[in-house]
Amino acid sequence: MHYLSEGFKAAFTILLSGQEGTFNAIFTTVKVSTFSILLTLTAGIPLGFILGYYSFPGKHACRAISDTLMAIPTVVVGLLVYAFISRSGPFGGLGLLFTLRGVAIGQFFLGLPVVVSLTASATEQMEDSTRLTLMTLGASPGQLAASSLWEGRYAVVAAAMTAYSRIISEVGVSMMIGGNIKWRTRTITTAIALETGKGQFAEGIALGIVLLSIAFIVNGAVSVARKRAAS
Amino acid sequence: MTYIYELESVTQSYAGRTVLEVSELKIERGSILGITGPNGCGKSTLLRILAFLERPRSGRLLFKGIPVRDINEQLRREATLLLQETRLLKRTVFENVVYGLKARGVKEGLTRKVHSALEMVGLDPGDFAGRHWFQLSGGESQRVALASRLVLRPEVLILDEPTASIDANSARIIARAIVDAREKFGASIVLVSHDIEWSYGAADEVISMFSGKIQSRNIENIIQGPWEEGNDGTARRYLEDGQVITAAGKPGNEYSTGLLDPGDIILSLDDPGVSSGRNALRGIVTRLNLEDEGQSILVTVNIQDTVLTSRITKGSLSRLGIVPGSTVVLVFKSNSIRWA
Numbered sequence: 001m002h003y004l005s006e007g008f009k010a011a012f013t014i015l016l017s018g019q020e021g022t023f024n025a026i027f028t029t030v031k032v033s034t035f036s037i038l039l040t041l042t043a044g045i046p047l048g049f050i051l052g053y054y055s056f057p058g059k060h061a062c063r064a065i066s067d068t069l070m071a072i073p074t075v076v077v078g079l080l081v082y083a084f085i086s087r088s089g090p091f092g093g094l095g096l097l098f099t100l101r102g103v104a105i106g107q108f109f110l111g112l113p114v115v116v117s118l119t120a121s122a123t124e125q126m127e128d129s130t131r132l133t134l135m136t137l138g139a140s141p142g143q144l145a146a147s148s149l150w151e152g153r154y155a156v157v158a159a160a161m162t163a164y165s166r167i168i169s170e171v172g173v174s175m176m177i178g179g180n181i182k183w184r185t186r187t188i189t190t191a192i193a194l195e196t197g198k199g200q201f202a203e204g205i206a207l208g209i210v211l212l213s214i215a216f217i218v219n220g221a222v223s224v225a226r227k228r229a230a231s
Numbered sequence: 232m233t234y235i236y237e238l239e240s241v242t243q244s245y246a247g248r249t250v251l252e253v254s255e256l257k258i259e260r261g262s263i264l265g266i267t268g269p270n271g272c273g274k275s276t277l278l279r280i281l282a283f284l285e286r287p288r289s290g291r292l293l294f295k296g297i298p299v300r301d302i303n304e305q306l307r308r309e310a311t312l313l314l315q316e317t318r319l320l321k322r323t324v325f326e327n328v329v330y331g332l333k334a335r336g337v338k339e340g341l342t343r344k345v346h347s348a349l350e351m352v353g354l355d356p357g358d359f360a361g362r363h364w365f366q367l368s369g370g371e372s373q374r375v376a377l378a379s380r381l382v383l384r385p386e387v388l389i390l391d392e393p394t395a396s397i398d399a400n401s402a403r404i405i406a407r408a409i410v411d412a413r414e415k416f417g418a419s420i421v422l423v424s425h426d427i428e429w430s431y432g433a434a435d436e437v438i439s440m441f442s443g444k445i446q447s448r449n450i451e452n453i454i455q456g457p458w459e460e461g462n463d464g465t466a467r468r469y470l471e472d473g474q475v476i477t478a479a480g481k482p483g484n485e486y487s488t489g490l491l492d493p494g495d496i497i498l499s500l501d502d503p504g505v506s507s508g509r510n511a512l513r514g515i516v517t518r519l520n521l522e523d524e525g526q527s528i529l530v531t532v533n534i535q536d537t538v539l540t541s542r543i544t545k546g547s548l549s550r551l552g553i554v555p556g557s558t559v560v561l562v563f564k565s566n567s568i569r570w571a
Contacts, residue, residue, distance in 0.1 A: 133318045136284070136307065137331040140304045
């Protein structure tokens with residue numbers, strides 16, 4: 001266990017000294033995950049709302065698929081996206097492989113089912129009395145839909161944060177699509193995997209502390225949002 | 232006489248079960264109509280139809296003399312319902328109250344209108360307008376919900392148990408605000424309440440419902456089971472204090488409901504004694520309500536867990552000299568009880 005305590009000491013030294021390679025990985029992670037989550041929310045919230053609010057043929061099948069994809073392994077997403085954007089794939093010409101744009105696309109597919117399913121659940125669980133209240137106040141069908149989504153906003157925020165947690169902590173997509181290229185596509189998780197493999201625990205622990213701190217902040221915000229949604 | 236609503240042979244059913252059968256109901260414009268009845272008697276279904284939240288399965292519904300064919304938000308904006316289970320929007324009090332105005336595209340004088348509505352329900356706008364929904368008590372939430380309807384100055388205000396499960400002060404303020412709504416902007420009001428006394432205090436007319444039907448356009452005493460069938464063709468309902476109500480005939484089952492017209496109950500100060508065809512129950516007067524512009528009086532009497540109401544004349548009241556707190560004997564024939 002000695003190497004662990006030594007690792008923690010060295011980790012703080014690395015963080016406090018502002019080591020360039022480490023901070024580049026942190027910056028890359030925040031940049032790509034922020035872009036991915038924005039993309040995911042833009043598509044996921046409307047899709048989730050439609051899935052939860054409206055009735056249409058095949059709704060249950062869509063829901064089952066979305067729920068199942070929430071648990072899809074990140075390496076499987078990485079593999080599928082890789083197959084599409086690699087040079088021999090249908091989108092190979094776009095040059096997305098080993099770029100942050102490619103990683104963002106992979107993370108989008110990772111986070112999308114989470115946002116869709118949790119937004120759909122939040123919409124479905126919205127009490128009938130809320131819907132009736134809006135109707136008795138004279139809401140038109142459009143106002144009813146928009147206000148229903150707004151009333152479920154805390155649950156939707158919780159869905160967004162859950163998806164962000166999955167995106168920021170994944171390693172499969174970043175490794176397979178990004179390629180872990182230093183200064184370009186190296187993220188916190190791929191850097192941890194690499195440094196641990198090289199026996200450089202201190203840098204791995206330093207990055208782990210940063211990742212955990214981000215996770216704490218996100219989860220703290222999720223629990224506040226959930227509490228607000230339940231009140 | 233103009234009617235805001237006219238219902239003819241209106242029925243509603245869910246999953247093949249008929250829950251509402253109204254052969255005829257006319258509600259006068261500008262009136263306050265109270266509806267009473269036990270749980271599951273169809274009151275809330277009737278209110279949802281009147282609020283245009285659902286379409287009746289069959290029958291004719293006229294609103295302001297015009298048959299209602301399609302229900303939409305334009306109709307719903309003329310008749311607003313305050314639900315039994317208050318659900319404030321997850322916003323501030325101001326945003327809750329202003330919602331209906333914004334939905335109607337109103338842009339002028341929003342603050343003034345919201346503040347005026349809050350004052351109508353006894354909430355200080357300076358203190359409450361900025362509060363969030365989770366910073367309110369149950370009574371305050373109900374008052375905000377009512378203010379959200381009053382601000383709309385609706386043609387019809389429909390209230391489902393507006394004073395259930397709230398504090399006495401809030402209930403009193405809500406009752407006052409409902410009467411004010413009629414006085415200030417001529418709203419027609421339909422209200423459902425388990426509280427017969429309160430209904431009578433607030434409404435011009437009270438109808439009783441049972442099993443989806445309007446039993447009478449008068450108040451009815453509802454005597455719930457359990458009934459014990461005797462060998463003499465009567466049924467008995469034992470009260471907590473040992474007194475017994477005897478009804479002629481056989482109830483449908485142990486938990487059948489007996490209906491008793493308040494006009495069939497005579498009040499006496501002396502116990503005339505129980506006979507085979509007559510009930511005599513001792514109880515305490517809890518409330519007196521004027522009816523028919525003071526020509527008759529409704530006397531509410533508590534007999535332990537049972538509340539019965541008797542209708543007596545002004546002359547009888549003077550002769551008996553009863554006041555709330557007086558002990559009286561309610562006398563009625565066993566065959567006055569009808570099975571619902």
